[in-house]
Amino acid sequence: DIQMTQSPSSLSASVGDRVTFTCRASQNIGSYLNWYQQKPGKVPKLLICAASSLQSGVPSRFTGSGSGTDFTLTISSLQPEDFATYFCQQSFSLTPTFGQGTKVEIK
């Protein structure tokens, strides 16, 4: 299976901060990388597919980039509703795998 490693596991930030976290694949997955946001007690929500394509309705402060093995998700100006856990997921193989998540907490 393709292993997905996210870093950091958690981070503390303030409203208005620019935050970036990463996702690394154990092999080349091209742009077959998706990002999900999960708020406590809620269902995961698809934010970005194909590494950089923002889903309809997702604010433009979210940006995804990368290809191959290294990917990043950037929030340009953190808002109160963005405090959540973010998961990356590869769809390159027939057996998709998720990263362990990055939890964004309020500083």
Place this chain on the structure above:
Amino acid sequence: QVQLVESGGGFVKPGGSLRLSCAASGFSFSDNSMNWIRQAPGKGLEWISYITSSGSNTYYADSAKGRFTISRDNAKNSLFLQMNSLRAEDTAMYYCARTRAYSYGVNAFDIWGRGTMVTVSS
């Protein structure tokens, strides 16, 4: 509206069985591939199984192979997961999720149900 509603979770002893169901509405279920994804309490997401729109092909994570069986009834807009030989480590919230195909052949899980909790304990 587009909706997935899971049911069938509950408490079961190790070695027991459960059958989860997922009722789809608001979209053409028979045209979409579907998945089961689980999340242990306080943990990350784990994809478990996938079934093509017709049901002709299925795939499983290693943790589910030989114990879990995914199936669907397109006439009833329903997805199922038969879970046998359950273990404590199968304790999790189980979500059904739709696969959507995007450009360049990228697939993603675009619609999720609210989940059904499975607890395996003696």
